[in-house]
Amino acid sequence: MRLFYKVITILLFCVTTVQVGAQQYKTVLPYRMVGGKMIVDMIMNGTPRSFIFDTGGRTALTGEICEELGLEVVDSLVVTDVNSNEAVYPLVLIESLLTPDEKINFRNVPAMKLSKPSPFECFHTDGLIGSDLFVRTIVEIDGKAKTVTITSAENPSTASLRKMLPFVRAGMPIISLQAGVGNAITCLFDTGNPTFLSLKDTDFEALRSAAALEVLSEGYGEGSIGVTGMADADVSYRVRFPLLSVGSTKFKNVDSETSIPPYTLLGVSLLDYGKVTLDYPRARFYFEAYEQENDLECKHYNVGLRVKDGELVVATVWRAMKGQVEVGDKVIKINGKPVGRYDFCESIINGIPELKVKKKTKLTIQTRQGEKVIIYQKE
Template identity: 55%
Template sequence: MNYTRLIIAAITFCLAIPLSAQSYQATIPYQMLGGKMIVEMKVNGHAHPFIFDTGGHTALTAKACQALQIAATDSMKITDVNNVEGYHKTVHIENLTTPDNVINFKNVPSLVINEVKGWECFGVDGVIGSDLFASAIVSIDSQTRTITVTSAERPSTVSLRKMLNFTRDGGMPIISVQIAPASNIDVLFDTGSPGLLSLIESDFENIQSEASMNIVSEGYGEGSVGVAGQADKASSYRIQIPLLSVGAAKFRNLTTCTGKHPYTLLGVKLLEYGKVTIDYPRRRFYLEAFQPDYEINTPCNNFDLTVKDGDLYVSTVWSSTKGKIAVGDKVIKINGKPTKKYDFCESILNGIPELEKKKKTKLTIETASGVKDIIYEKE
């Protein structure tokens, strides 16, 4: 079930965080919660949970700053995941330490962000972003659920055949991937993005005539959530990509949706298919794929749903249900039984139980033209 995407990343440039010159290797365990990587770091000696987000900037919530008694010292202009620019206050974290106490990042610049819709579901106090690791090598292994941070006096030992260079200035892990037959686009590796690939409209328009892609559906619905708030309702396309190549790894029959991000995003699902290493000082990205070729073929819902004030509403309508239902229509029955009250956070983290693992479900929906029975299904 696809809910309104909750993407809390702030896209910005990296700032170097000075570390001691000695060699180090720290291990940060992570867990997956609602499509987010959750890690624990110590702020001035005390453990706090964070979202690990390679597409974002290190940040603390305003609530956490107040509890930690850290005062704002400056402000910074950022562009969030919805391409909205704005100024945010900044603070400096005196000590930000890995949970094994191996690395202590000192005087860390951090954005101050207000909690946005859905933030409370993850129980975190901020974001750990790419800027924190500007002088380090970071390896992410989904099989052990660990992030390894290593000093960068020597390059990674991963084969250069698995390496892609960063393509943009600024220190973010932006690399070039290929959509067959020969269309190259820049993508940001963003663990804050929940899918495998999220294609921006401009990239789609630029390569549509030369790349092998098919529009399978057109949708209209609620926007994703960034640090500046939720984007306005907008149209988007579902695009079927026969072949996406990330270095030597191939992903076949991938379906993605167009969006309005600053960059096309290569999301956290990439970690399901391989180990990722980012050598920030040398501007190198490595993907050690678990196998060379993947068939994706993930079906999508014919409309999307979200929970508001305990009730279930239509959040996005795709082509096959266009004209039958609309964004904001309320679901009142599931398979003939009245809907119960749903917890928003539970829906974000675990979905709606009555709709999980079923190919088709009959939903009774209140629309502007009356009550209708609509089949909710994958297509």
């Protein structure tokens, strides 16, 4: 298992066109999954670099790589992060962003310069590639083959129009899903989100009133990490949709947790169930499902954990553990054995080995009232 950790998403609120080195083009870009993120390789200004592929974001570079390459600031941009916080970031220009097969060369690409230290350090990447890079292209993402196919858009996708949903907003893969019958949800397809669905709090309130979902548990915990930092701890809900439809494809028992992004997020886990094609110029989202009906029923841990300053701490407390432990309490023993120091990045990518051994794990927690033993388990 992986620990509780929600990493940065930079939402795209400004679409910038770029020049591509050929009139007609096609390239197949392999990707690999690292800690729930899609990682692709590109050649930036003549040097191979790795990037997070993030359809919910805009192209950005770490402060470290900008300084290493001596990239000058040319402008600034206001962005809204995953916690709906706004911040102004400087813009730099990437002279050349070339695919590894050298078939497509994006030139003079505007990119946000992020603050140091790098938010992408754990993924060993120098930034992220966002939807703004692909506004003139068609992008096909195949989760089975682990490839991103980028083509010029003289002709529309060959996918059936019956599998198509229109973008709600041009330039961004924002679409409308159906919860149950007659309950629309506006969602951003965000490959930077490692879950299947992350539910915006205001959408939650509306859908709960319409009886389109059921509340599984109420929790209290740390918020998501965005470009402006971590959101304050707050109440969240774990919910289940008996039925959620992506076009004609039905998903049963879809679980989600509430948060405060500008949109409900349809995450990268959708690629486990079908191929996604984004026709940016025509503002079309296609979902070619492997199966027309899918049951996503699963169980969830009663507390969320994360590594902070080398220690394993409680990040979220769900209803079953309310009054037992609090956010920030430290785990001092696992199955009776004292814990060591943990590496933050390793915990994100591979999890904590001791927590993978059994379905039920005995945790000794240091609380304000003293040591307390709890059973860490799914329910």
